[in-house]
Amino acid sequence: MTKKDDETQRVQYLLDIEYHYAAGELATRFFTELKEAGRIMGMRCSGCHRVYLPPRPVCGICYKELKDWVPLSDEGIIVGCTVVHLPFIDPMTGEQRPVPYGFAIIRLDGASTSIYHFVDETDEKKLRVGQRVKAVFREPRTGSLHHDIKYFRLVGK
Amino acid sequence: MPRRVAIISTGQTKHRAKRRDVNVRELITEAVTRALEEADIRMKDIDAVVIGNMEPFEGFLFPELWAVEGWGGYLKPSVKFNTGGTVGTTTAIAAYYYVASGIYDVVLAIGFEKQSEGHTQTAITTVGDPIWERAIMAGAVGNFAVMASTYIHDSGVTEEQAAKVAVKARRNACNNEYAHLQMPDITVEDVLKSRMLAYPVKLLDMCPQSDGACAVVFAEESRAKQLAPRPAWIKAVATAHEQQYMGDSPKRLAAMRSQVAASRRAYAYAGITNPRKELDVAEIYEVASFAELAMYENLGFCERGEGGKLIDAGVTEMTGELPVNPSGGVLSTNPIGATALIRVAEAALQVMGKAGKRQIDGVRTALATGYGGNAWTDVMILSRDL
Numbered sequence: 001m002t003k004k005d006d007e008t009q010r011v012q013y014l015l016d017i018e019y020h021y022a023a024g025e026l027a028t029r030f031f032t033e034l035k036e037a038g039r040i041m042g043m044r045c046s047g048c049h050r051v052y053l054p055p056r057p058v059c060g061i062c063y064k065e066l067k068d069w070v071p072l073s074d075e076g077i078i079v080g081c082t083v084v085h086l087p088f089i090d091p092m093t094g095e096q097r098p099v100p101y102g103f104a105i106i107r108l109d110g111a112s113t114s115i116y117h118f119v120d121e122t123d124e125k126k127l128r129v130g131q132r133v134k135a136v137f138r139e140p141r142t143g144s145l146h147h148d149i150k151y152f153r154l155v156g157k
Numbered sequence: 158m159p160r161r162v163a164i165i166s167t168g169q170t171k172h173r174a175k176r177r178d179v180n181v182r183e184l185i186t187e188a189v190t191r192a193l194e195e196a197d198i199r200m201k202d203i204d205a206v207v208i209g210n211m212e213p214f215e216g217f218l219f220p221e222l223w224a225v226e227g228w229g230g231y232l233k234p235s236v237k238f239n240t241g242g243t244v245g246t247t248t249a250i251a252a253y254y255y256v257a258s259g260i261y262d263v264v265l266a267i268g269f270e271k272q273s274e275g276h277t278q279t280a281i282t283t284v285g286d287p288i289w290e291r292a293i294m295a296g297a298v299g300n301f302a303v304m305a306s307t308y309i310h311d312s313g314v315t316e317e318q319a320a321k322v323a324v325k326a327r328r329n330a331c332n333n334e335y336a337h338l339q340m341p342d343i344t345v346e347d348v349l350k351s352r353m354l355a356y357p358v359k360l361l362d363m364c365p366q367s368d369g370a371c372a373v374v375f376a377e378e379s380r381a382k383q384l385a386p387r388p389a390w391i392k393a394v395a396t397a398h399e400q401q402y403m404g405d406s407p408k409r410l411a412a413m414r415s416q417v418a419a420s421r422r423a424y425a426y427a428g429i430t431n432p433r434k435e436l437d438v439a440e441i442y443e444v445a446s447f448a449e450l451a452m453y454e455n456l457g458f459c460e461r462g463e464g465g466k467l468i469d470a471g472v473t474e475m476t477g478e479l480p481v482n483p484s485g486g487v488l489s490t491n492p493i494g495a496t497a498l499i500r501v502a503e504a505a506l507q508v509m510g511k512a513g514k515r516q517i518d519g520v521r522t523a524l525a526t527g528y529g530g531n532a533w534t535d536v537m538i539l540s541r542d543l
Contacts, residue, residue, distance in 0.1 A: 007177065007178045008177060008178055008179070008180070010177065013216075015216065019287075021287045021288070023288050027288055027289075052405075053404075054286075054288075054289045054402055056401070060400040060401065060405070061400070079307060079404075079407065080303035080304055080306045080307040080409075081303055081306050082299060082302035082303050082305075082306060082355045082356050082357075082358075083355065083356045084298075084299045084302070084354075084355040085352075085353045085354060085355060085356070086296075086298050086299070086354040086355055088278050088279070088282075088296055088298075089276075089278070089279050089282075090292070091279060091282040091283060091285075091287075091291050091292070091294070092287075092291060092292045103293060103299055103302075103303060103355070104303065105303050105307070105403070105404050106404075107404075107407075113402065113404050113405045113407075114404030114405075114407070115289065115402075115404050116285075116289075116290050116293040116294065116303075116403055116404060117293055118293060124356040124357075128306075128310070129306055129307055129309075129310035130310070145288065145289060145292075146292040146293060
């Protein structure tokens with residue numbers, strides 16, 4: 001029933017598409033604060049008191065509109081981490097990202113949710129859940145999470 | 158009051174890394190033809206069709222439109238879904254809703270994917286928000302690796318225990334004529350020594366990328382009794398979603414909130430209080446070896462932190478108390494748009510007693526799950542009893 005691979009003809013085509021994504025009002029405010037003051041801001045829910053990062057218009061859990069901005073620390077803890085060895089394409093540039101690199105889910109002090117970011121450590125024995133990390137900023141800041149914060153470095157303990 | 162609904166037949170393609178012998182329409186036709194033949198019906202007996210796939214993976218829009226003849230869409234009521242990894246269970250649940258509502262009597266659900274024709278990891282990365290997440294994402298692999306690290310930290314599961322899941326899947330797949338990765342001689346050692354992709358996830362801990370399609374026919378009570386000697390009755394369906402961002406759930410895999418919520422809702426509806434005792438088999442969307450262990454806990458097959466012990470004790474092996482993925486699961490076969498529907502089809506085959514060499518004796522109740530997007534969950538419970 002099943003024929004051998006390559007038995008039917010194939011046609012190759014390439015797609016090169018440029019996208020422009022609207023960051024929205026809240027992200028624009030967040031990135032302006034990051035660029036101009038070097039501050040990372042979260043949004044607090046008046047109902048459940050969760051502090052959200054990234055900012056968003058509504059708390060998904062209690063459906064309250066979020067209005068209060070609160071400053072967060074540039075330090076936090078690792079809640080999940082890995083060292084990536086698999087070479088794959090960086091979706092922002094189309095280029096292959098150099099491996100290995102450290103990659104973690106980080107909860108900043110003062111936040112209830114976490115963000116994904118790079119960690120300056122590629123030894124998996126040194127990278128573990130619960131470890132404290134601190135943001136390393138890149139100057140001049142441009143208003144981008146993965147540019148302005150170059151990566152997180154392991155601190156203390 | 159919903160009408161009673163059953164699955165009366167299923168059809169799958171031979172799944173492989175590259176089905177270059179066929180195009181998308183031929184692939185779909187292969188699965189649909191088998192499902193119709195199995196029930197001894199024709200396309201004119203189908204009242205409506207629900208079809209789904211994960212669209213960017215083939216690299217073109219509306220792949221189903223090119224295949225209308227194969228899935229019977231011409232002038233027939235039909236709708237297309239794309240809900241990511243869960244799309245197969247979404248189509249199954251939608252087909253159930255259509256029939257249960259009384260609007261249609263016989264509904265065909267189809268899922269398909271031809272991953273070999275696109276670029277899956279890059280497409281998956283576009284799931285991430287381009288401002289907050291995308292730059293950092295490492296496809297499905299990096300994402301699973303960070304989630305696995307949290308689960309390891311919480312539960313103390315080992316890489317060896319995860320490797321046992323990978324071995325179970327590829328050995329079970331040898332009994333499944335449709336499965337993609339069949340590895341009769343695979344060992345725990347092979348998994349542990351396979352190439353590191355993103356610590357602690359190694360090549361053999363991950364699911365493959367497959368080309369394949371699946372079709373399942375749903376029917377209301379009288380048609381089901383007429384068309385199938387032993388239909389698989391749908392006892393419960395449930396679906397639950399996570400919040401938007403990857404970092405919103407503190408334990409996205411280790412304590413997946415959507416999976417806990419959806420499974421408990423389905424168990425309550427089906428009157429199940431002890432899933433490990435009351436389910437006879439489970440076909441779960443496990444994606445990675447570590448994920449299956451976490452899902453044992455999330456689905457209530459064991460207590461928190463006991464997932465590793467469950468595989469050590471052989472509970473989920475073919476001969477165990479609750480066999481999980483006799484088909485070989487997603488770790489053996491993963492045509493994404495079809496993957497979750499294959500879980501439903503395999504659970505139905507077990508209930509109908511048609512699972513061939515992978516049949517578990519005396520199955521009365523079976524669980525099927527779908528997993529996708531940012532930790533979304535679908536659940537379906539099937540039973541031999543009306």
